[in-house]
Amino acid sequence: MAISPAATKVGFVGTGVMGSSMAKHLLNGGYEVHIYTRTKEKAAELLELGMVWHDSPGELASVCGAIITIVGYPSDVEDIYLSERGIIGSAKPGTYLIDMTTSSPALAVRIHEAAAAAGQHSLDAPVSGGDIGARNAALSIMVGGDEAAFTEVQPLLSLMGKNIVLQGGPGAGQHTKMVNQIAIASNMIGVCEALVYAKHAGLNLESVLRSIESGAAGSWSLSNLAPRVIAGNFEPGFFVKHFIKDMGIALDAAAEMGIELPGLSLAKELYGRLADAGLADKGTHALYLAWD
Incomplete structure (x- = not known):
């Protein structure tokens, strides 16, 4: 089923300086947004807007058809995606996984392979534009992964960015x-x-x-x-x-x-x-x- 507000619950992991604005754009675009961040108190504004809290990335992943992550370090990315109760281990087959963290190209390839083995679609999609670009939905989004998956997630990416380019296969975005x-x-x-x-x-x-x-x-x-x-x-x-x-x-x-x-x-x-x-x-x- 195509990604749309009527058909897709969107998970968002990492609601910091940039992530909070990005999640708001998805909510304003009509999507039901589920969130997780390390400190729940920092997400209070987003919860007041109607976003749904989860106690772990895995719990969030189990109910969402598309999941976006933007966290701090490659070690964080590895943990939330590849740990036993992480996103890949918890998400359903067919789920779209979009990591927008600036992370390791080699790790992006590993995540892509693990997701594919689970019947999921993974894209590395780091961004540029900082807090201003995030706030104005004007981020530059650099994507690596399969073209079919890239095409499917366009409705989500277009709510957050203006310059969205598929650069090649897994890791190319990074x-x-x-x-x-x-x-x-x-x-x-x-x-x-x-x-x-x-x-x-x-x-x-x-x-x-x-x-x-x-x-x-x-x-x-x-x-x-x-x-x-x-x-x-x-x-x-x-x-x-x-x-x-x-x-x-x-x-x-x-x-x-x-x-x-x-x-x-x-x-x-x-x-x-x-x-x-x-x-x-x-x-x-x-x-x-x-x-x-």
Whole structure:
């Protein structure tokens, strides 16, 4: 049966900075949304909106026809999908499993194989756009998996994102997200260094931003995160600790392919200093504080 509000209960695991907005879009799209997150109290707003709570991912999986996950680390993904009472062990045959966590490409392949053996359909579908993209249903969604499954879940993905592309087979979505993170990492160094230079040159940072963001220096990070830096707001759209995790995954994958990524290595080192200074729960634009 095709995915639709009338026919499909949707499970959502991980209702954090991005996940809560994404789950709301599904609810507003007419779907009955079932949720699980580690701390029930943090999901109070979603429960008040009418979402249904479950005490474990496995319990949620047993009643849903499609399940979306966006959690912290590959170890979390592995546990909720592959543990004995996890999602794959609890979901019915025919269920669609969509992991939107930025995770390991190799793990995505393992999950796909385990899901297929259980008669389920698995897609790795990491996202880019941070809290702003999640809130505006404008995420970029990079998908790996079977084309037939990708086509079936379009009604769900289209409620959360604008740029939705099937990149290839299992793991291809995660590899594409690594490409995205590699590009962001070095760009963020450039954005922060530019702002530090402007400040020490005695320039008005808001005026400088107006001049450079529409030119060759323009980027999403410059337009969306530099204003937060200028305002002294370093709260997360995307956590430093999760970006460090992503860079580690990319560097491990690069090593397996026999390539060097010196820009990414430098960025990971600089972000490591932030984490060591107690700033792991700040946003990625807090890299500015490494200089200031």
